Amino acid sequence: MTFIEQLRAAERQNRSLLCVGLDPEPTRFPGRLKGDANKIYDFCARIVDATADLVIAFKPQIAYFASHRAEGQLERLMEHIRRVAPQVPIILDAKRGDIGSTAEQYALEAFERYGADAVTLSPFMGFDSVAPYLKHEGKGAFLLCRTSNPGGADLQGQRLASVEGEPLLYEHVARLAQGPWNLNGQLGLVVGATYPAEIERVRALAPTVPLLIPGVGAQGGDAVATVRAGWREDAPIVVNSSRAICYASDGDDFAEAARREATRTRDGLEAAKG
Numbered sequence: 001m002t003f004i005e006q007l008r009a010a011e012r013q014n015r016s017l018l019c020v021g022l023d024p025e026p027t028r029f030p031g032r033l034k035g036d037a038n039k040i041y042d043f044c045a046r047i048v049d050a051t052a053d054l055v056i057a058f059k060p061q062i063a064y065f066a067s068h069r070a071e072g073q074l075e076r077l078m079e080h081i082r083r084v085a086p087q088v089p090i091i092l093d094a095k096r097g098d099i100g101s102t103a104e105q106y107a108l109e110a111f112e113r114y115g116a117d118a119v120t121l122s123p124f125m126g127f128d129s130v131a132p133y134l135k136h137e138g139k140g141a142f143l144l145c146r147t148s149n150p151g152g153a154d155l156q157g158q159r160l161a162s163v164e165g166e167p168l169l170y171e172h173v174a175r176l177a178q179g180p181w182n183l184n185g186q187l188g189l190v191v192g193a194t195y196p197a198e199i200e201r202v203r204a205l206a207p208t209v210p211l212l213i214p215g216v217g218a219q220g221g222d223a224v225a226t227v228r229a230g231w232r233e234d235a236p237i238v239v240n241s242s243r244a245i246c247y248a249s250d251g252d253d254f255a256e257a258a259r260r261e262a263t264r265t266r267d268g269l270e271a272a273k274g
């Protein structure tokens with residue numbers, strides 16, 4: 001099954017557009033786990049077990065593992081997700097972007113070492129920095145397009161006078177991902193829930209690619225506006241929430257609280273489909 005087919009199947013099976021982001025920060029761990037970087041796997045596995053039937057995808061953010069020398073725990077976590085939720089695709093949020101020879105290594109890291117189904121990439125270095133990921137048949141790659149952070153517009157909102165129609169940079173990325181760069185239908189785009197008007201614009205320019213949409217929950221993005229702007233029957237959207245779910249409680253009931261928050265968010269997204 002390709003990544004896109006996996007997304008469609010998980011959306012159908014779990015009736016969900018929600019992606020639970022796994023951003024383990026030991027200082028925020030609840031109860032007895034607090035402050036212990038050796039418990040990253042245990043913490044994340046509990047969140048996964050509590051939410052696996054509620055999600056379209058999981059998204060571990062690699063920095064939260066690497067900064068604690070916890071890559072081994074990430075490997076175990078990926079295996080755990082495969083075991084308990086084989087129907088749920090995993091997006092490794094790594095935001096890589098480098099020359100082709102190095103990109104080949106990053107692609108091996110994401111798809112072979114960690115066994116991810118998709119990865120996030122910066123398109124800033126151009127097509128030859130993206131192409132090595134596309135050689136991995138059936139895998140997905142989400143290009144940063146209009147990110148959720150306030151500074152995203154510093155570059156992404158610049159007008160490209162040298163390109164026909166003088167699009168903004170993020171609009172140009174959307175067109176490339178829908179068209180000439182999307183050789184085998186593996187590309188998607190990252191667009192922040194904090195900017196629903198831009199989600200709508202990206203959807204108009206890239207009507208069929210999947211959108212990864214972070215920014216609901218802790219960043220305050222509007223879930224209803226997000227779905228209305230981006231969701232189409234035939235083009236999956238993957239709406240990510242990390243901290244609001246992982247840290248829904250700072251007590252030993254954190255997994256139950258994560259499930260409650262994930263259910264509430266999932267149901268809100270479903271209702272917004274109209």
Ligand SMILES: O=c1ccn([C@@H]2O[C@H](COP(=O)(O)O)[C@@H](O)[C@H]2O)c(=O)[nH]1
Pocket residue numbers: 021023061093146147148149190191192214215216217218219240241242243244
């Ligand atoms: O534009 C972007 C791209 C990626 N992210 C990542 O998503 C999560 C968001 O976490 P929350 O706790 O739900 O705010 C995090 O891993 C970011 O690195 C993003 O926020 N915006």
